[in-house]
Amino acid sequence: MRIAVVGCGAMGSVYAARLAAAGGYDVQVVDAWADHVAAINADGLRLVGPDGEHRATVRAHTAPPADPVDLVVLAVKAADAASAAAQATPLVGPATTVLTIQNGLGSAEGVADALGADRLAVGIASGFGASLRGPGLAHHNAMRALRFGAYAGLDPTAVECVAAAWRAGGFDAAAVEDIAAMQWEKLICNVAYSAPCALTGLTVGEVMDHEHMGPVSRAAATEAWKAARALGVGIDVPDPVEHVRAFGAQMPAAKPSALLDVEAGRVSEIDVINGAVPREAAKVGRTAPVNATLTALVRAREARL
Template sequence: MARVAVVGAGAMGSVYAGLMADAGHEVHAITLWADHVAAMRANGLRVEGASGDRTVRLQAATTTDGIGPCDLVIIACKAADVVDAARSAKALVGESTVVQTIQNGLGSADRVAEVLGAERLSVGVVGGFGASLTAPGHVHHNGMEMVRFGAYGGLSGDAVERGASVWRSAGFAVQVFDDIERMVWEKLIMNVAFSASTCLTGMTIGEVLAHPEAWHVARRCTEEAVAVAQARGISLQVGDPVEHVRELGGKIPNARPSMLLDHLAGRRSEIDVINGAIPRQAATVGLAAPVNDTVTALVKAREVGFAA
């Protein structure tokens, strides 16, 4: 069994931690949310939803102090926090540690690599979970569709597989990719569809799909992202990208993406690295992305006065 640290045990990170602990791994869940830590220490972590319903025991803490080197370190925080998370993870990294960084959008892996080194880093993409924290010590997820990993820099294929094997042992279906740009953009076209559209309307993914005007906006966000990917020479191997997004979204109709959950909690979202990344990338290949640019501006306008 592996020694695993999940740095950023929010909704998604808690699902990872709980299922890995249930599989028998030694898991350390690290989150700044003290109430969540207290609940996990007192009563264990309850994980319910698509994977079933279980309560597991694991190690929970607000810092990485005293944990020591792990076999696998998963950085699962929001994009805005990856540098601080990577710095805190230094104490968890030994000579053979595999580091996996899993964030929405573009750019986080570059920032983690600067702190922890490209040679030990695996980039992860997950989707179709629809995870939310129901209460301290209690996480729910609507699905578990997509778990993908690829080497960021000099990490060997064996090391990527070693990290992926921990996930497989915990019931996750994992694919390993050689082309991490393709891997990241295949997830990004889903993120841009439903992140801003649900955030601005308050709808679930299923409600966006069923509402003609909301789906029109979501679809155009995806179409702009696909055009940028194609212009950059990124081969998206998902068939018709819009139908791919519609199909994946249809599998988790009750899900509320993290951007909507952030706004409901009065927190700033990851809009800059998701929808906001598309106009920036478009400009590098002579394109425009007016719908993504507009929804980004609207989301940021709503965030005035929100906590960081």
């Protein structure tokens, strides 16, 4: 299988390095950071984590080559997914599957518009912590679950083929029928921590029982849970607070990506995380004031960066 990872940031680097190391996959990456691309082409893509350091041989480009592949993986930020999809068209042939993996809700729609809904798979990554330490060098401190599902009309065998590639790369990966339910189950966790951590600088473990932010965090999760149920999404979450507690207990020292973005002076993905809840709730005549307020506060903070 020929695979092109578009967006070789922290998570894209983890995916590309592990897939290349699995054997049997011809992996290339596309990223706008010229120094990163040059380092990968010169010395390989290095990945450091709990299982040691590995170096993978992949080809790197600053722009997509006109050379269709079997699988295009869009590993960019949610706000960049639609534009990355449009730029990736030289990599897409008649039989190409496209996989988009972003936080939150809403980015897949733009990818489907650009490249076609029937070729699109949606991925959910949970329990991951990754960062770029320099050109050609990525670090990860956890690699838990990846789940994949069809966005619309993609053949289930194509989704399973994607999951098989990730399993070969050492990931806990599986194809699922109801990807929307899994997106919401993750979103409930994300809204509990993303905005509260971004606003306070607290870690995941510090937020839940914090005197002031704990009630806000729990309210954000409960509000998202109620929205999902009102929308008829088949989530398997009897108690949203217990759900997010179990999630947070797995990585108490972690900083959500929204906090990392704020600390780095970048605009976060808060619009597709906490911001997604009021948008989705409005579809069924509901409001989500906790998540709407948290989103507005993060946006205000970002405006000062």
